[in-house]
Amino acid sequence: MPRAAIGIGSNVGDAVANVRGAVARLAELGTVVARSALYRSEPWGVIGQEPFINAAASLETALEPHPLLAALKRIEAEAGRVTTFRWGPRVLDLDILTYGELRLDDPDLVIPHPRLHERAFALVPLAEIDARFERLRDALPPGERASVVERAPR
Numbered sequence: 001m002p003r004a005a006i007g008i009g010s011n012v013g014d015a016v017a018n019v020r021g022a023v024a025r026l027a028e029l030g031t032v033v034a035r036s037a038l039y040r041s042e043p044w045g046v047i048g049q050e051p052f053i054n055a056a057a058s059l060e061t062a063l064e065p066h067p068l069l070a071a072l073k074r075i076e077a078e079a080g081r082v083t084t085f086r087w088g089p090r091v092l093d094l095d096i097l098t099y100g101e102l103r104l105d106d107p108d109l110v111i112p113h114p115r116l117h118e119r120a121f122a123l124v125p126l127a128e129i130d131a132r133f134e135r136l137r138d139a140l141p142p143g144e145r146a147s148v149v150e151r152a153p154r
Contacts, residue, residue: 001060003033004068005097005130007113007122008055011043012091015053016151018079022092023057025075029068030061036125040151044121049089053151056097056125065099069109072096097126124148 006026010018019038026032035057043049061068072094079092097113104111116122120140125148127137137145 001030001062002100002102004030004059004061004065004099005126006057006059006072007093007095007097007126008057009052009093009095009121010091011050011052012089013080015050018092019053019055021079022075022094023055026057026059028075029063029071030059032057033060034058034129036128038151039121039125039148041121041148043089044119052121054121054125054148056122056129058129065096065102065104065109065111066106068099069096095122097122120144120148 008019008022010022012018016038023032023035036055039054041052041054043052063071076090076092076094081091081093084090095113096109096111097116099111102111113122116126117136118140120137123133123137123140124145127133
């Protein structure tokens with residue numbers, strides 16, 4: 001069964017509860033085989049909003065990438081996510097970071113996530129649960145890595 005890495009983030013409401021709830025909801029889509037600690041990070045792209053709580057989960061799933069994306073969007077909507085603006089605040093953000101070894105470049109889905117290599121808030125939790133990403137995490141500028149701080153254990 002394919003294994004997908006899911007990036008999870010929230011900075012609206014009870015962000016810790018939102019992220020923990022999302023991890024629990026992922027079990028509806030397959031088997032969560034690993035999950036990271038929770039990390040606090042400053043907003044990326046648009047400043048002037050609350051810090052994010054981020055995590056990563058490894059999910060064994062029978063869902064193909066596009067149905068998985070649709071299921072993640074449904075979970076976001078059910079959590080109360082509303083579209084604001086790019087990189088804006090959100091109750092819940094679920095991203096497919098990787099899907100096995102698949103490389104996909106569709107207009108609505110790119111795997112691996114196209115900006116994964118430059119985002120400490122995604123790489124730090126992902127490297128915690130998947131050693132293949134330690135090198136990418138360690139290649140980030142030290143200040144950027146240091147801006148992602150463990151907030152709570154799994």
